[in-house]
Amino acid sequence: MKTDEKKYYFMEDEKENERLASKVDPDQFVEKYLKPYLYDGISVLDVGSGPGVIGRAIGEFCSCDNIVALDIVSGRVVAAKQNMSGNTKSSATQGDAISLPFLSNSFDFVMARFLIEYVSNPELAIDEMVRVCKPGGRIFFQDLDGQILWHYPEDKELQLGLENIMNYLKLYKGFDPFAGRKLYHYAFSAGVSDIYVKAESYHFFPGKIDRKNYELWEMKFNNAMESATKILGSRNKALELKKHFLDYFSREDTLTYSVVFTVSGIKPKIFPDLALYGGDHNGTNGFEKEGTI
Numbered sequence: 542m543k544t545d546e547k548k549y550y551f552m553e554d555e556k557e558n559e560r561l562a563s564k565v566d567p568d569q570f571v572e573k574y575l576k577p578y579l580y581d582g583i584s585v586l587d588v589g590s591g592p593g594v595i596g597r598a599i600g601e602f603c604s605c606d607n608i609v610a611l612d613i614v615s616g617r618v619v620a621a622k623q624n625m626s627g628n629t630k631s632s633a634t635q636g637d638a639i640s641l642p643f644l645s646n647s648f649d650f651v652m653a654r655f656l657i658e659y660v661s662n663p664e665l666a667i668d669e670m671v672r673v674c675k676p677g678g679r680i681f682f683q684d685l686d687g688q689i690l691w692h693y694p695e696d697k698e699l700q701l702g703l704e705n706i707m708n709y710l711k712l713y714k715g716f717d718p719f720a721g722r723k724l725y726h727y728a729f730s731a732g733v734s735d736i737y738v739k740a741e742s743y744h745f746f747p748g749k750i751d752r753k754n755y756e757l758w759e760m761k762f763n764n765a766m767e768s769a770t771k772i773l774g775s776r777n778k779a780l781e782l783k784k785h786f787l788d789y790f791s792r793e794d795t796l797t798y799s800v801v802f803t804v805s806g807i808k809p810k811i812f813p814d815l816a817l818y819g820g821d822h823n824g825t826n827g828f829e830k831e832g833t834i
Contacts (some may be wrong), residue, residue, distance in 0.1 A: 588638050593621025611634055650673045654682075680806055689722075
């Protein structure tokens with residue numbers, strides 16, 4: 542599969558797999574969010590899986606019939622294969638969320654964590670996830686809202702620099718820093734039923750940030766340096782913004798926060814025509830595509 546990976550993801554760096562794996566405790570995530578939906582014999586698809594650490598944790602939690610980790614970036618597929626290598630029922634493949642390479646009605650559980658914010662056509666991506674989910678199966682989404690943008694007290698220079706980057710990424714990369722609040726509507730429009738929604742704090746840093754999170758944000762800026770340099774016009778300007786942001790995090794009088802939305806629901810056993818829900822993007826009912834794993 543040939544694809545312009547940087548077209549979809551703007552923090553591509555050899556250390557990005559390390560950052561993505563470090564920012565989540567996969568066992569805790571499975572225990573907190575996925576445990577009610579997992580059972581022995583389940584088939585699972587993780588779309589936008591990154592380095593596959595959640596897929597590995599799912600395989601350790603229950604005896605799955607099949608676990609597939611899919612990511613558009615080849616380096617993360619390699620990392621996922623390595624991280625999931627201890628489970629013979631697991632696999633990792635490269636693919637695009639808006640055109641999943643699977644037959645319809647293939648998986649009992651389809652999930653996407655922190656993916657929709659990066660997808661230029663989120664409605665189509667969610668339609669695809671619903672398509673490959675079995676009737677009666679569950680779809681699970683989780684995404685952020687307000688990442689990087691919400692702080693107090695306001696620092697106008699810092700805010701302007703961050704908003705310039707976000708506006709560029711939205712226009713040219715399809716990045717949406719407010720994807721979380723839209724997940725319920727996307728799921729409803731795709732015909733998902735029995736929808737559950739939860740909103741909670743994700744980033745929450747009152748006062749000086751702790752060392753671990755400081756290092757993760759520093760790594761995030763480093764991994765995005767190529768994109769930031771292009772957006773701001775020079776590497777020096779990108780480095781200045783990075784320093785300004787990290788200095789803000791080091792102050793005792795500031796608060797930075799964002800929200801994470803979790804949305805899950807069921808694909809009805811008798812699935813209605815997608816057009817009735819405003820989700821018909823290609824002149825068909827959205828569930829006729831076939832492919833191969």
